[in-house]
Amino acid sequence: MKKFYFVIALLCSILLHSQQRYFLNSDTRLYKSASASSDFWGYFKYGAEVRLLSESQNGWYKVQADNFNEGYVQEKYVAKSLNAKDVKINDPENPILDGGDAYYGGNHLFVLAAGLKARALPDKNSKIKEILFTGDPVAVDYVPVNQEDWVNLNGNFDEEYAQYSLRKFIGLRPNFDKLLKDFDKLDINAVADRKTISERIVELAWNSDYSKLVPAYQRYYEVVKQINDPKLIAETELNMALAKGLEKHKLPEQITAFVKKTEFSLKGTKTKSLYFSQTDLVKLFGKPTKKANVGDECGIYLSDLFYYYPDLEVSVDEKKNQAEIVKVFINENNKLIINSNAVLDNSVSEKAFIEKYGTYIEASLKTPHNYSIIMEDSQFRIVFKDGKLFSVEIFFYC
Structure with a gap:
């Protein structure tokens, strides 16, 4: 009977540990047995989260790393929280980089392969959560020694955020x-x-x-x-x-001057600015096909109330009789007029746009065919589809 109660108590203790969060207050290694002279599975960096799988035994815990490797760490390195007084012992052989470089603020490594598939689980057949690019920094708190083992690229046990790749595709930033x-x-x-x-x-x-x-x-x-x-x-x-x-990117002041007098032409009517009255909006476009309230925690829009038309999205303050253009779909009726020599309509091809305005725009490999022109407190987001200008959105900074 005493043995039975002991097993129940042990299971309850393990369950309790699994529900609590534990962190490592120093660099250390995941050892294969409860001995610092034993072989080890991989390296932990300060701040790594672990799951406790056992009570402390002779100063050691059996733990699980964020990639599900199991092994042992010394009890003195396990804490329920981290603080500024922690005495971190750096492991010179630990490949994980500390935060504070030009690329990432926390523990990290870099993607080495092109178009790396980050998966939901440590399984080659698991769902792809994200495509990562060579040189992308990834948050890493634990790396295994085995290059064919998996790494958790977010250092997080939460399934919503965790994603995995093989160790061989992660390392120091490529030159x-x-x-x-x-x-x-x-x-x-x-x-x-x-x-x-x-x-x-x-x-x-x-x-x-x-x-x-x-x-x-x-x-x-x-x-x-x-x-x-x-x-x-x-x-x-x-x-x-x-x-x-x-x-040959232009200077910020040159770009600001270039777009200073930008306006839309909507159904032949020039807006003169991004703002006009709700009355004029309804006269020009009629009643909206849909009204909806959007979350605007930053307060960047005129109002939470949006009017949606087939070729226009507008933030509207009905009480003040004001409307603010948010997004325009470019077609035979709508165009963006940057100046008298720069008119973007539905005849503009992506190639022609790039060749003429490439020195003014920002671009990213992760959002192909999407470009932005930066202003002081906002930016134009310009989207092409099938080689033709599709939409222009005004995005205000939070």
């Missing part, structure tokens, strides 16, 4: 110049290897600065022509034009 040299050394007929490295070069260039885009796309274009895929060639030529524009 752009070294990747260029590695590519240039390859045999011209090694198309598969050239494609792999050139994809990494392009992604790392986007994760660096605009000046690196041109040499990156020059090499990638060599491979694309070898593959001879017409669609990929056209897409790369578009990106090469974008790279040339971004390389």
